[in-house]
Amino acid sequence: MPRDVAWHGQTVHTSVWKAPVAGRRMVRRLNIDGDRQGDLAGHGGEQRAVLVYQLDSYRFWERELGRSGSTFGQFGENLTVDGLPDDEVCIGDRYRVGGAIFEVTQPRVTCYRVGIRMNEPRMPALLVSSGRPGFYMRVLQEGEVSAGDEIVKVADGPERMTVARVNALLYLPGHVRADLERALRIPALSPGWRGSFQAMLEHEGRIAGTPAGNPGLDPTSSAPPAWPGFRPLRIARIARESSSVASIELEPADGSPLVAALGGQFVVLRLRPTPGSPPVLRSYSLSGAPSAERYRVSVKREPHGVASTYLVDRARVGDRVEVSAPRGTFTLRDGEGPVVLLSAGVGATPVLAMLHVLAAEASRRDVWWLFGGRNRDDHPFREESRGLLRALLGGHSHVRYSRPRPEDVPGVDFDAPGRLTLAALEEVGVPRDADFYLCGPPAFLRDLTGGLAGWGISRGRIHTEVFGPGEAMTPGIAPAVARTPHPPLGSPGPGPLVSFARSGLAVPWNPSLGSLLELAEACDVPARWSCRTGVCHNCQSGLISGKVGYDPEPLDPPAAGSVLICCSRPAGDVIIDL
Numbered sequence: 001m002p003r004d005v006a007w008h009g010q011t012v013h014t015s016v017w018k019a020p021v022a023g024r025r026m027v028r029r030l031n032i033d034g035d036r037q038g039d040l041a042g043h044g045g046e047q048r049a050v051l052v053y054q055l056d057s058y059r060f061w062e063r064e065l066g067r068s069g070s071t072f073g074q075f076g077e078n079l080t081v082d083g084l085p086d087d088e089v090c091i092g093d094r095y096r097v098g099g100a101i102f103e104v105t106q107p108r109v110t111c112y113r114v115g116i117r118m119n120e121p122r123m124p125a126l127l128v129s130s131g132r133p134g135f136y137m138r139v140l141q142e143g144e145v146s147a148g149d150e151i152v153k154v155a156d157g158p159e160r161m162t163v164a165r166v167n168a169l170l171y172l173p174g175h176v177r178a179d180l181e182r183a184l185r186i187p188a189l190s191p192g193w194r195g196s197f198q199a200m201l202e203h204e205g206r207i208a209g210t211p212a213g214n215p216g217l218d219p220t221s222s223a224p225p226a227w228p229g230f231r232p233l234r235i236a237r238i239a240r241e242s243s244s245v246a247s248i249e250l251e252p253a254d255g256s257p258l259v260a261a262l263g264g265q266f267v268v269l270r271l272r273p274t275p276g277s278p279p280v281l282r283s284y285s286l287s288g289a290p291s292a293e294r295y296r297v298s299v300k301r302e303p304h305g306v307a308s309t310y311l312v313d314r315a316r317v318g319d320r321v322e323v324s325a326p327r328g329t330f331t332l333r334d335g336e337g338p339v340v341l342l343s344a345g346v347g348a349t350p351v352l353a354m355l356h357v358l359a360a361e362a363s364r365r366d367v368w369w370l371f372g373g374r375n376r377d378d379h380p381f382r383e384e385s386r387g388l389l390r391a392l393l394g395g396h397s398h399v400r401y402s403r404p405r406p407e408d409v410p411g412v413d414f415d416a417p418g419r420l421t422l423a424a425l426e427e428v429g430v431p432r433d434a435d436f437y438l439c440g441p442p443a444f445l446r447d448l449t450g451g452l453a454g455w456g457i458s459r460g461r462i463h464t465e466v467f468g469p470g471e472a473m474t475p476g477i478a479p480a481v482a483r484t485p486h487p488p489l490g491s492p493g494p495g496p497l498v499s500f501a502r503s504g505l506a507v508p509w510n511p512s513l514g515s516l517l518e519l520a521e522a523c524d525v526p527a528r529w530s531c532r533t534g535v536c537h538n539c540q541s542g543l544i545s546g547k548v549g550y551d552p553e554p555l556d557p558p559a560a561g562s563v564l565i566c567c568s569r570p571a572g573d574v575i576i577d578l
C-alpha cells in the first residue's frame, strides 16, 4: 500500500516498499488484493497491473552493487519469480500462475522511486542499461495466486521479441526500423510503448543517437535550433497594433540570412533596457509569416514590465537586439482536418503566425480563428487576421469582447460580448474533429483545455503555448503551494551563471548541487522529471546557450539544443528555457 516517505525535503507518496505475503491472494484486473499503486500516472492500470522481477536479477545486483541481505519486493515488484529472465520472456507471452492468467505487456518504465527504495539513485538507469528492467503483465483471467505456485507458459507472444530487446529498442541508441515494425505487430504491446515506437517510425530521420534526439521519448521535439546562443539583429520597423501592443521587425545586422521559423515558434531576446545593467532575457513568439529575411515579434506593454516597456515605448529603428534561433514545439501539425486557432489578448501572436502559414499554403483545411479581447482598443491584428482568413477557402472567425465600449460596433468590430469560453465554442459550432491550438492567459488555457478534454478531444489534438514557466511534473510528490521562482536560500554559489529564461531568473551555480534539476528545484523553477538519471528524457529542456557536462551520461543523448537537466551541470554560463 502507498506510504508517505520523506525525501529531499519533500514527501513522496509511493508503493515501492513491498513485503512478502503469506497465503493465497486474489489477482484482479487492476492489481492484487492488498496492493495499490501510489501514482496512477506512472504505474498501474490494466497494462501495468502486475510488475514482475526475477530472483536471478536479485543475485546479479547483489554482485554488481556488492550488497547482501536483499528482501523480496525491493525492486517494487508484485511477483518475485524464479526463472522468466528478461532476455527470454517475450512481449505477448501468456502464463498461468495459480488460478490467474497473465499476458506480458511491456518492460518496466523506471522512475526515481526504485532509486529511493534501493538507496541507489542510479538504479533507474542501471535497470535499463543492464537489460534487466523486469516487466509488466495484464491480467487476462482473475484468480488466486500464492508463493510456491508453478508458472506455466500457456501461449507464445507473436514475433518473439524479448523484454530486454523491446527495452533497448526504446531507451538505447541504434534502433532498427525492422525491429520497430516487429514490435508494432505484437497486439499485446501496451498502447504507451506502441505510441513511442510509432513516433520513432514516423520520425525515422531523427532516430535516437542523432542530433535530433529520440522521438520515442520526446515525440514533440523539433529540428535542432538553427544557431547556438544569440545573433545580433537590428530593429527594422516598429508598428503599433493596439493601445498596448507593438510589432517589432528584426533583420540580420550582419546581412547573412536568417532561418525561416515554423509557424508558432518563439525566440529569446537578450536585451539591455537599462544601459549598464545586466541583460535581461525574454521570450517572444514570432507573429509574422515565416521568413528568412525578417522576424517579427509583437509585444504587449506590461505595467512596470522591464523588457516590454522598453520594447514598446523606447526601442527605436536601428537599435540592436540579440536574438536566439527560433525554437519551440507549439507548431502546426500536418493533416487535412479542421484547425482551430484559439487565443486571447497578446496570446494571438503564435497562432497568427500559424494563420500566415495556412494562408501562404492556400490551405484547403477548415480554419477557425477565435479571439477574445477586452474591446477594440485591445484587439491587435484585426485587419491582418481578417485579410488572411479571406485568403482561405474554409476560413471562419469569431471575436468576443469582454468589456465592449459603446463605440465598439457588434458585427463589425466583434461578434459577441463576453469571454471566449467552451460555451462560446459550442454556440459557434466549432468542429470537434479539429486540431486545437491555444494561447492566452493561464486561466483561459486552463478553462479551455479542461473543457475540450471534457468534449472527449484527445490530448494529442490540444496544443498550448504558455507565456511563462511551464507546468511542473513531479511524479508522486505530495502537492505543495506553488512559489514564484527565487534565488536559492543561503549564500550564492561561486559557479557560472545559470539563467532560467522563462522564469526571468539568473543565479550562480553551486557545485554542492548534484544537477541543474536540483538548482531549478532549489529556486522553485517548475521542471518536469521522472527517472532523474538520464533515461526517460522527461526533463529535456531547451538549452538556449552554453554547454553542460553530464554525469551520469544519459543512455541516449537529448536533441541538439536541448539538455537533460537531471544529470547535467553547467560548463560555463548557460541559459535554459525554463
Ligand SMILES: Cc1cc2nc3c(=O)[nH]c(=O)nc-3n(C[C@H](O)[C@H](O)[C@H](O)COP(=O)(O)OP(=O)(O)OC[C@H]3O[C@@H](n4cnc5c(N)ncnc54)[C@H](O)[C@@H]3O)c2cc1C
Binding pocket: 266, 282, 283, 284, 285, 286, 297, 298, 299, 300, 301, 302, 303, 304, 305, 306, 307, 308, 309, 346, 349, 350, 466, 467, 468, 469, 502, 504
Ligand atoms: C514562449 C513565450 C512566448 C511569449 N510570447 C510573447 C509575445 O508574443 N508577446 C508578449 O508580449 N509576451 C510574450 N511572452 C511574455 C514575455 O516573455 C515577457 O514575460 C513579457 O513581455 C513581460 O516581460 P517584462 O520584462 O516586460 O515584465 P517583467 O519585468 O518580467 O514583469 C513581469 C510581470 O510583473 C509585473 N510587474 C513588474 N514590476 C512590477 C511592479 N513593480 N509592480 C507591480 N507589477 C510589476 C509586470 O506587470 C509583468 O506583468 C512570451 C513568453 C514565453 C515564455
Ligand code: FES
Binding pocket: 528, 529, 530, 531, 532, 533, 534, 535, 536, 537, 538, 539, 540, 564, 565, 566, 567
Ligand atoms: S528525469 Fe529522466 S532523463 Fe531526466
